[in-house]
Amino acid sequence: MPNVSMTVNGKAVSAEVEPRTLLVQFLREKLSLTGTHVGCDTSQCGACVVHINGKSVKACTTLALQNEGAEVTTIEGLAQNGEMHPMQAAFKEHHGLQCGFCTPGMVMSAIDLVKTHPNPDEKTIREGLEGNICRCTGYQNIVKAVKTAADNMGG
Amino acid sequence: MYDFNYHRPGSVDEAVGLINEDAKLLAGGQSLLPTMKLRLAQPSDVIDLGGIPGLSDISVDGSTVTIGATATHASVAASSAVAGAIPALADLASGIGDTQVRNVGTIGGSVANADPAADYPAAVLGLGATVHTNSRTIAADDFFTGIFETALAENEILTKVSFPVPEAAAYVKFANPASRYAIVGVFVAKTSDGVRVAVTGAGGSVFRASGMEAALNANFSASALDGIAVASDDLNNDLHASAEYRAHLVSVMAKRAVQAAGG
Ligand SMILES: Cc1cc2nc3c(=O)[nH]c(=O)nc-3n(C[C@H](O)[C@H](O)[C@H](O)COP(=O)(O)OP(=O)(O)OC[C@H]3O[C@@H](n4cnc5c(N)ncnc54)[C@H](O)[C@@H]3O)c2cc1C
Ligand code: FES
Ligand code: FES
Numbered sequence: 001m002p003n004v005s006m007t008v009n010g011k012a013v014s015a016e017v018e019p020r021t022l023l024v025q026f027l028r029e030k031l032s033l034t035g036t037h038v039g040c041d042t043s044q045c046g047a048c049v050v051h052i053n054g055k056s057v058k059a060c061t062t063l064a065l066q067n068e069g070a071e072v073t074t075i076e077g078l079a080q081n082g083e084m085h086p087m088q089a090a091f092k093e094h095h096g097l098q099c100g101f102c103t104p105g106m107v108m109s110a111i112d113l114v115k116t117h118p119n120p121d122e123k124t125i126r127e128g129l130e131g132n133i134c135r136c137t138g139y140q141n142i143v144k145a146v147k148t149a150a151d152n153m154g155g
Numbered sequence: 156m157y158d159f160n161y162h163r164p165g166s167v168d169e170a171v172g173l174i175n176e177d178a179k180l181l182a183g184g185q186s187l188l189p190t191m192k193l194r195l196a197q198p199s200d201v202i203d204l205g206g207i208p209g210l211s212d213i214s215v216d217g218s219t220v221t222i223g224a225t226a227t228h229a230s231v232a233a234s235s236a237v238a239g240a241i242p243a244l245a246d247l248a249s250g251i252g253d254t255q256v257r258n259v260g261t262i263g264g265s266v267a268n269a270d271p272a273a274d275y276p277a278a279v280l281g282l283g284a285t286v287h288t289n290s291r292t293i294a295a296d297d298f299f300t301g302i303f304e305t306a307l308a309e310n311e312i313l314t315k316v317s318f319p320v321p322e323a324a325a326y327v328k329f330a331n332p333a334s335r336y337a338i339v340g341v342f343v344a345k346t347s348d349g350v351r352v353a354v355t356g357a358g359g360s361v362f363r364a365s366g367m368e369a370a371l372n373a374n375f376s377a378s379a380l381d382g383i384a385v386a387s388d389d390l391n392n393d394l395h396a397s398a399e400y401r402a403h404l405v406s407v408m409a410k411r412a413v414q415a416a417g418g
Contacts, residue, residue: 002161014315019201043189044334046255053401055229055258061188062259065161066181066205083416112254131253 008033009077017064024048024059033077035104039133044046046132049105050074056112058131064105075104078111087111087149096145100134103138106132106142114150156188158198167289167312173202180204182225185256192400204263210314211261212400215240221317224263229254232260235283241282243324243342243416247274249329252335263313266298267303269360271391272336274390276361277326281342281353284318302359321346325415326409328356331395339404340398343412345375352409357401365411375418377410 005014007029015030027033027050036059039047046062051073078085084092087107097103106129113128115118121130124144126139134142164170164304170180179198181187182205190196204210204225211225215236222231231237232249240319250255251265251274265275266286275343279286279295288311298306307313328340337356340365343387344351346400370379396404 018158019160020191021157041189041192043256044186046253049255053173056255057258058255060192061184063161063181063184063188063201064201065163066184066203068163098316116177149376 002065004064005066006067006072009074019063019065021064022060023050023062023064023067023072025053027059027072033074033076035099037101037103039101044131044133045102046105046109046129049108050145051085051112051134054112054115056109057131073108075077075107079108086113086152087114087146090145090152091142094141094145094148096137096142102132102134102136106134109144110146110149113146114153118144118150118154120150140146156191157194159198162200162202162272163203165208167203167207167210169315170204170207170312171289171310171354173200175200176309178202178369180267180312182258182267183227183260184264185252185260186264186268186270188222203377204312206366210263212315213237218320219317219402220320221315222236222243222262223315224313226263228252228257228260228262228265232257239249240320241318242293243323243326243344244278244282247278247326247342248281248411250274250326250330250335260375266316267305267307267313269299269301269303270336271302271359271361272331272356273339273341273369274328274355275326276328277337277340277342277353278318279316279353281344282321282324283319283344283346283348283353284316286313287315287317288313296363297362304360319346322418323418325412327410327411327415329404339401339408341405342407343371343416343418345371345416345418349377354385354405354409357385357387357405364405364409371413375413377413377418379418380406380410380413 001016037047039045043061177199210221236246237284325343328337340355355361387398390398392398
């Protein structure tokens with residue numbers, strides 16, 4: 001079996017994988033990082049979003065082997081010294097979740113959104129989260145959370 | 156997903172050498188991997204184009220925008236050079252799917268895949284672009300040959316697409332609200348050789364609306380399209396829209412595109 005090496009949440013990791021192993025399977029099954037979720041098999045729900053070299057990507061639609069040498073950040077890698085990332089804190093503050101299944105992907109997409117649009121209006125936020133589906137919240141509080149986080153992140 | 160052998164060639168020539176009857180090229184994977192996950196495709200070998208240096212370059216000289224096969228939708232959307240030369244092209248790229256699809260999906264994958272509802276084919280045909288491969292160049296008018304079918308041979312790799320800069324152009328789509336694929340999308344370009352109107356989403360493959368082109372060559376304004384419609388006979392009829400509704404949408408989107416292009 002081929003070997004793949006990458007940096008995940010700042011740590012160098014390396015493992016043998018079948019070529020068909022998706023990045024999300026590598027994260028969940030080999031590294032036990034189960035915060036990254038799988039909500040569909042059609043690449044549409046965004047529950048699996050992680051950052052690859054700083055950009056948000058659906059981890060269910062990229063092979064582990066395609067990411068040889070990459071820097072990957074998952075939801076587990078956001079908190080620093082026990083302090084939540086401002087986006088996580090804003091989701092908590094505004095109750096931007098109900099069941100929480102979509103939340104890791106939402107948070108990862110939202111961070112990428114604020115990086116590219118430091119001061120997003122409501123329309124920009126809704127368009128930026130086009131690739132993330134939430135079955136519970138109706139999105140209102142998610143949009144509020146992203147707006148607050150953008151302000152707190154210095155936008 | 157069925158298992159396969161994975162290859163990551165360092166050059167186009169090396170990639171061509173790896174192709175066999177059951178192999179598949181992998182670019183962004185945003186169309187191929189979902190198909191493989193559903194076991195609708197079962198390649199023996201997957202040849203990843205992601206490690207080939209220079210294949211994603213974007214360049215603009217006075218009259219031509221050239222985009223490398225593995226340039227992502229996000230990089231085309233964010234390119235100020237593309238936006239300066241052909242704003243309609245950058246705009247089209249920014250409306251594909253969602254942020255995460257745009258961050259990895261590529262122009263080469265989209266054009267080679269020739270999904271009947273994809274956006275890029277409308278720009279390729281609407282602008283009269285040239286498709287470059289490892290062995291030849293193909294004019295847009297000869298490239299798209301049917302549903303998911305193109306003039307590419309099995310052992311041919313699309314390397315770049317060059318778009319002539321038009322006088323004015325715009326792309327307007329009626330998007331599927333879930334996927335953002337075009338239920339109907341119309342690309343209108345005013346070029347020195349006349350007006351071109353390319354329609355995606357409506358039929359089995361992107362096509363030119365010649366009746367609309369003739370009307371717009373006489374008078375480049377939305378009102379020139381009053382009463383002109385494409386025939387619904389060969390249009391797609393599915394759960395998203397009936398053929399008659401698609402024919403209606405083609406006229407509406409075409410008028411909006413002409414207006415957006417300043418007509
Ligand atoms: C949720 C979702 C929403 C989407 N919405 C839209 C949308 O609104 N509009 C739209 O147009 N598309 C949409 N797409 C498709 C997306 O644009 C894909 O990125 C694109 O169709 C394929 O590009 P890729 O680089 O991902 O190619 P891949 O999936 O890697 O490859 C697609 C096909 O092209 C072949 N191929 C790839 N590169 C080459 C090459 N250089 N030479 C020859 N053959 C090649 C492959 O062998 C394969 O058969 C969506 C996809 C998803 C998952
Ligand atoms: S699991 Fe649904 S998009 Fe990845
Ligand atoms: S909180 Fe339940 S899916 Fe979003």
